[in-house]
Amino acid sequence: MTKSPSTKPRKPASTATIDWYDRPQYFDMVFRDETATEMAFFDEAYQRYATGTVSRVYEPGCGSGRLVAASAxxxxxxxxLDNNDAMLAYLQRRLQRRKLSAELINGDMTSHVCSPPVDAAFCTFNTFRHMMDEDAAVAHLRAxxxxxxxxxxxxxxxxxxxxxxxxxxIERWKASHGGTNISVTLKVVDFQRRKRRETLRVSIKATRKNGTVERVRSEFPLxxxxxxxxxxxxxxxxxELEIVxxxxxxxxxxxxxxxxxxxxDAVFVLRKQ
Structure with missing residues (x-):
């Protein structure tokens, strides 16, 4: 009697409508390839635009902390600084694994003020656009x-x-790290030019090394x-801040x-007067 080949059951996919910022590992994978280029630019900008030596730096809205870790x-x-506990916990683990240190703060980027002052700060890839009105944006800049x-x-x-x-x-891209493969689709689902507001939907399919699939969908305004x-x-x-x-x-x-x-795709360098 010939046996039929056995078929190993596939692990079910989990689907959740959650904030993608609560999945730091996926968020980090999307942008990790940009880190070396950004850091090289920061180093050059510190030398070209800042007066004096830059040794103490600050990232408001640091997220998963790829730039915090790279700077350290x-x-x-x-x-x-970030207002998401999951992001900060992920970043703390990352720093510990690499035997690095940084001061991590759960706070509001429209009001937090570093003391003592820092020599430089950086905020890239649209974090600034999460502040949905002029008052919040200006409050952040003044902070x-x-x-x-x-x-x-x-x-x-x-x-x-x-x-x-x-x-x-609509934008699509893929990334891989540590045996996990992700595919990301970013779509504008609402666009209101007069109100100066767009809503983005991020859909993520993550396939882990063990075959488990997780699907995440999140929407947020910018x-x-x-x-x-x-x-x-x-x-x-x-x-207070001059465009240099x-x-x-x-x-x-x-x-x-x-x-x-x-x-x-704007990158402004502002210098404290």
């Missing part, structure tokens, strides 16, 4: 200004939208900025960008 590994004294010593700099990066922006934008609106907002705090450099997400320190309607 370079020998900087680092402060990381960072209060956290910086005179001559210190703030590297602030976020996407601006052109006047002919496609409101039906504030819209045209290049002109971004520059106008930053100039509203020029009594304008770059883009290519992170080329020698390449200055014009503050015009083509500036969509």
């Amino acid at each position: 590994a370079r020998g900087y004294d680092v402060i990381g 960072v200004a209060a956290s910086l010593r005179t001559g210190g700099i703030y590297v602030l990066g976020f996407h601006c939208i052109p006047m002919d922006a496609d409101p039906d934008c 504030r819209l900025y045209t290049p002109k609106q971004a520059v106008t907002m930053l100039k509203s705090v020029r009594d 450099g304008v770059h883009d997400f290519d992170y080329e320190i020698e390449h200055q960008r014009e503050m015009d309607n083509d500036l969509t």
Whole structure:
């Protein structure tokens, strides 16, 4: 009698509608390839734009902490601020594994002020756009200004939208690390130019080494900025923070960008007066 080949049952997928910021490991995988380029730019920006030595740095909205850990590994004294306990716990474990240290704070990036002051701060990849009105955005900038010593700099990066922006934008990408493979779809599900608001939906399929599949879907709003609106907002705090450099997400320190309607992937360098 011939036996039929046995079929190993597949592990069921778990599906949840949760905040993707509560899955730090997936969030981190999406952006980890950008870390080396960003850190090289930060090092160059500190030398070019800050007055004096940069040794103490601060990241508001640090998330999973890839830049906090990378800065600590370079020998900087680092402060990381976030309002998500899962992110901060993930970051603490990461630092412990690598025998690194940083000061981690659960706090509000519109009001937290570092004491003693820092030499530089950085906030990239649209974290700034989570502040949904002008008051919150300006409060954040002034809190960072209060956290910086005179001559210190703030590297602030976020996407601006052109006047002919496609409101039906969809982006897809994949990433792998430690035996886990993820596929990510980012879709604009609501776009209101007059209200300066868009809502993004992030859908993640994560397949672990053991075959377990987890699906995560999360939606969150972001504030819209045209290049002109971004520059106008930053100039509203020029009594404290002066725009000294304008770059883009290519992170080329020698390449200055014009503050015009083509500036969509904006990286502003602001210096404390």
